[in-house]
Amino acid sequence: MASEYAIESAGLIKIYRSRWKRREVRAVDDISLRVPRRTIFGLLGPNGAGKTTFVKLLLSAVHPTSGSALLFGRDARDPEARRPIGYLPENHRFPTYFTGHGMLDFYSALSGLDPVRRKKLIPELLELVGLGQWGAVRIGKYSKGMLQRLGLAQALIHSPSLLILDEPTDGVDPVGRRQIREILTRFEEQGVTIFINSHLLAEVETFCRDVAILHKGKVALSGKMRELTAGKGYRLTVLNTPETLADNLVEQLRAQATSAASRDGVIDFQFPTRESANQAVDLLRAQRCEIEALSPTTSTLEDVFVRTVENGGR
């Protein structure tokens, strides 16, 4: 029976050992992760967190020290497991002797597309990524953004069920980014699972449904994007003048708040719960202080990311 997960890893560990110095680096440290089918999944993490190694383990470009990785229920080490995968690597270096057409022809042949389908699909894919006029041009003449779009076409041409994209919009201008997002949305609607490894948090936030944050080779946080960024507290904005807000009251509020920031004659206090926000309101009103505003706040993915990384993945 086909697995309900596009990607499953269990206790995946990758230790790089230096040949001479006997030094060990645990690039991936016991990662167990499940990516359901038909979702857009974002993998985040600071530099050196193990994101690229994890992706390479999925593609069998790197061999695991222990643990397992499955793609649609099939051992990732089996070449056939990679047939339904489209991959766009980070820092790709496509041979510059290819034309756009030739490159798509080569990689789609390796993916098992027969010549008749290749002949039909290559112009369509070039058109899809906005390179319809560039098929006959050597890719040595392409800009970085064009190469990125060609790489995407290469990943899409054999109609994969799982797209693994490492920094897909790297080097692409804003218009191109939007085009790429639209293309990926179209493929998502067709039921393609999309796994994105990106450092562009805003992009992941707007695009991904599920997310995992890696830190020092471990999964520090994972879950639904909506849940991770929703309903995280209340912001209380208070007029800040010596007549209205005594110093000892500010200190008292600071002690209860998760953060406090002064700006333009007001102080913003951030409270983690409704109760603590209400207690602060009671305290301020008892002192006849002026409240400018009280509003619920949601965390941005950046907040979640920074908090997770600063807490050392705890």
Next chain:
Amino acid sequence: MATIALIRDTFREAFARKIFWGLFGLSAAMILFFLFLLKIDLVEGGMATLSLFGQSTNRIADADRLIRGIYAGIATFLYTWGMFLSVFASAGLIPSVLEPGRIELLLSKPVSRTHILLGRYLGNILVISTNVVFLVLSVWTILGIKSGIWSPSFLIAIATTIFIFAVMLAVVVFVGVLFESAALATMISIALMVISAILAQTATMLRLLSSEWSRQLWRSLYYVLPKIWDVGRITLNAIQDRKFDDYVAVWSSALFAAIVLAGALRIFSKRDF
């Protein structure tokens, strides 16, 4: 389909790096050189010389021997220089595939690592083979037309040159996979060719070496390493229609290539990229 794609890719890269056309140009230059030699009537001059010494009664047999001698000389030249040029030309085609940013994409395809490396190996052999066939067939045709003597045994040079190139390419692949260095792959391959020429003097050396262990070492090296020189000698014997029945050089070189290639495949399969 993947195999054909990998072979086509090797040809494409050989074209782009000017390797294919470089070898083709050198082959064409060599053919032009032979045409020039024939223009100054090398063959007819040789035949006239035979008549001059009163051997005209057996003119056809002598001419045949002369032509075979010319063929043998040409074959030796092609075999030696062709080998050097081919190793130089193809040494970069293996490490280039292993470049970061390129290998990851290849490995992400539903093709085994063994298939990728063997596809590349086969592509390389075919690039060189195309040139060897072009060169040998052209020289054979030119000499045949000029002399009227068609010696098919000359064509064995195609097989032996490609065979010994395949053996050397196994070394290039092994070094390329292990160190990702085209320069090192070339150096080691050329060193092996030189060592092979020295080791081929086994009979003489075994007489000269004083201690038993050094003779044993010499013998071991001789049997373990590819016998480029000896395979060349087999080619000459075949062209000159001399009897030979010692195929040790062929099968031991083939065995060496198989072991080295298996080692390269093993290293490639185990490596992290």
